[in-house]
Every structure is written in structure tokens, then in C-alpha cells.
Amino acid sequence: EAAVTQSPRNKVAVTGGKVTLSCNQTNNHNNMYWYRQDTGHGLRLIHYSYGAGSTEKGDIPDGYKASRPSQENFSLILELATPSQTSVYFCASGEGGPDYTFGSGTRLLVI
């Protein structure tokens, strides 16, 4: 079974609406990450966390918040979604090295 699970798999949101993307990991990793993937940009880091209660800004945090209420769960929050946030979002967990594991991704369309 998947060690990193994202929900939802697909989401359509309206501009200005609030969107929450969820991620759950069963790897017992301290570190979790949120990336977005866009053609020509690869995977860009939005937010990450070193453990429950901590969130850190990645390379492109503007317009996003993150929440890490527990070791297992890490959420990405778009308070006011915009069309430019249409993308594929990947959650990952890992202490570093080959244990870095990605979820299956969430396709978000903001209209």
C-alpha cells in the first residue's frame, strides 16, 4: 500500500475560493514537502516541514500556506485560489537520500 497518500486526486476550484490539499504518510518520516510541477519548471518546492507543528517556506511560497498538525499529516492551503495556481501538486516525505517518497499527485484546476 502507498506510503504517501494525497487527496483529492483531482480538484476543480473557483477563483477566490479556498482549497486544501491533504497528504498522509505512513513512513514515520520527520520531513515532509509540497512541490508543484509545471512544464518547463520541473518540481518546485512550496513548503516543507521538519516535524509536527513546524512549517518552512520553500522556493515559491507566495499564495500558499501549510499546516503540519501531526507526524503523519501535512496540508497545503490556498486561501484565495488563482488560475496561476493550476498545476499538479506532489507531496513527499523523506529524511533524505533514497527514502524520499512521493505521493500520487493532485491535479488542481482553478477556473
Added chain:
Amino acid sequence: GEQVEQLPSILRVQERSSASINCTYENSASNYFPWYKQEPGENPKLIIDIRSNMERKQIQGLIVLLDKKAKRFSLHITDTQPADSAMYFCAASASSSFSKLVFGQGTSLSVVP
């Protein structure tokens, strides 16, 4: 922070030939360099990695080279097959614990018969 540049963005090769993808990084403290393969609609999956104490690593038909002086690393796929067609990403980590990977822009590889 770290930045990773990956070239080419698109690569098309004949079946059974070799394919090469190159990446450069900025931070001399980077010490872990993985390569991921991503099939359409799937998540990225680790295929091979190399650490800064090595210059070369091979797993079957995959070869990774690391030139720390030039801050450059590369993936070479030998004897390519259509099943190798996918998106490939290089990445680098500059932290002491290997975490927080920074990815290159990706290479779309097509292997044609």
C-alpha cells in the same frame, strides 16, 4: 539556495542507442544527487543516485557521473528501449541530512524504434 539546471529539455534517440542528460548545480556543499523517472500520470520514482564521495555509479544500463570540480552530474542510459521513454529529473541536496531536494527542469526522453 541551490539551483539545478538540466539539459536538454527534450531528447529523442533511436532504440538501442545511448541517451545522456546533464545537470549542473551551484552550491559546492551539495552532497546527494538522485535521478527520478516519471511516467505520464505517475509520480516521480528514484532510479539511481550518487553521493559526493563517488564519481561514478552504475546500475544495469544506467550510469551516473559526478564531477564535483565542475559542479556537474549526468545520467547515461545505455541500450535504450521504448520503455525508457519518460520524463527524467535530476536533483541535488545541499543540506547535511540530504533532505530538501532541489530539482532540475526535467528532460522528456523519447526512444523511437
